[in-house]
């Protein structure tokens with residue numbers, strides 16, 4: 001079956017919401033598992049109009065934090081805007097003052113790149129949250145994380161020690177398999193550009209653990225890590241240093257300084273995680289990826305699973321005018337497996353499932369960097385080949401290619417966060433948490449699904465719409 005719809009109901013998820021709220025108990029339908037405790041921390045993209053500035057791109061909305069706290073079969077909920085410099089200065093000035101991904105209201109990029117402390121770059125930590133010991137950070141793709149209190153959601157510091165040693169970073173940090181600290185990526189821009197990986201432990205600033213020079217830097221949103229390797233998959237969405245540095249008068253946004261050069265193909269850089277040495281560079285088909293799913297070693301090969309688009313058209317579909325005007329058509333992302341032969345440099349590629357697959361999650365604690373079976377993601381509604389927005393959740397068995405889809409018309413789910421049960425015997429023994437927007441009823445719900453069957457077991461009603469966001473993490477103890 002083939003179905004094209006023009007559906008504008010999901011637009012409620014792109015309306016600004018900035019209220020500070022606190023609910024001790026959300027109304028529950030169904031029963032939460034007795035073992036489910038801890039806190040789900042989520043960021044959302046929540047404020048699109050700042051005084052006279054109207055954000056142009058979905059990624060530019062200012063960040064809000066949300067927490068869902070589970071205890072004794074109940075769930076409490078809070079929301080609060082992230083007190084980033086971007087938010088505070090915009091409130092004061094009556095317009096946005098810092099450059100966002102697709103909106104550069106008034107500053108020159110030349111100044112941003114020249115400045116050593118990046119005073120012009122945004123710290124709008126809307127992409128995700130990360131943890132280093134007891135410190136919680138809201139992060140975006142600039143070097144400045146914002147520290148917040150995971151209970152009250154109050155902002156604690158916009159000058160945190162974990163600043164990335166570079167100009168562009170990723171919010172998708174990993175837990176460093178060696179130290180348990182944070183392992184992350186940075187791109188250093190200058191006369192000589194370099195990719196860098198760095199760790200941040202319980203105290204002190206970042207330590208660079210691997211570097212590789214690049215003459216033509218590319219845009220990366222995440223990377224893969226195994227016990228022995230770091231994997232950087234660099235599609236040909238290049239960052240034009242010339243455009244960045246030479247655009248003093250052009251007032252281009254970061255997005256407008258990127259160039260798609262499909263003829264360059266995709267580079268995959270594999271580093272030794274222990275020594276930092278660049279072990280090998282691979283070349284493969286042209287693709288654009290936001291998200292790595294997992295990576296692991298098997299029989300002398302490195303298996304790298306990603307969500308792959310044919311090109312970066314998705315980024316341009318996510319301009320707010322497209323999304324709000326019902327014009328958006330999300331290009332298809334598929335779950336792709338790349339197998340890298342470390343001895344001869346060969347790469348083979350295959351598609352693991354034939355449906356739409358994005359915002360991937362796995363049983364991270366048990367499986368990251370190791371062979372695994374289950375990947376969870378968002379997908380299209382059954383039969384829809386050109387989705388306008390995500391309408392279902394899917395669990396793919398990456399060994400068999402079988403999938404279980406959960407779809408409920410009118411509910412727009414978010415990234416499925418897997419939480420393992422404490423006595424888990426199987427990889428999928430636990431629940432999946434997803435915050436959906438019920439467009440008709442104009443409110444959000446936290447849906448709790450049994451991860452084995454992908455059937456809902458409980459729903460907690462949030463009295464308002466939580467605007468769409470990207471990522472969330474569950475922590476069993478804060």
Ligand code: CO
Nearest residue numbers: 221290470471
């Ligand atoms: Co992401």
